[in-house]
Amino acid sequence: MTTTEIKDQLFSIVKVYLPQDVDASAITADSHLMKDLGINSAHLVDIALDVEDAFDIMLDEKDMEAMQTVDAAVTIVKGKV
Secondary structure: OOHHHHHHHHHHHHHHOOOOOOOHHHOOOOOEOOOOOOOOHHHHHHHHHHHHHHHOOOOOHHHHHHOOEHHHHHHHHHHHO
């Protein structure tokens, strides 16, 4: 799986959890999930679960703490796929 494919899949996952006042076009590789995109902590857990399902991987607590930006999530997924 390429970096672009991973990033596209992550964008699709994150888009579902954006608050109503944040447009999907706001998602960039450098977007901080909470600070820039306004995703709350409960939805971060949902995103982590969706990432696990989408990529058939297991995230540990360290991975979830490190998954602050889209790029960080890409790096974590690439390391586990």
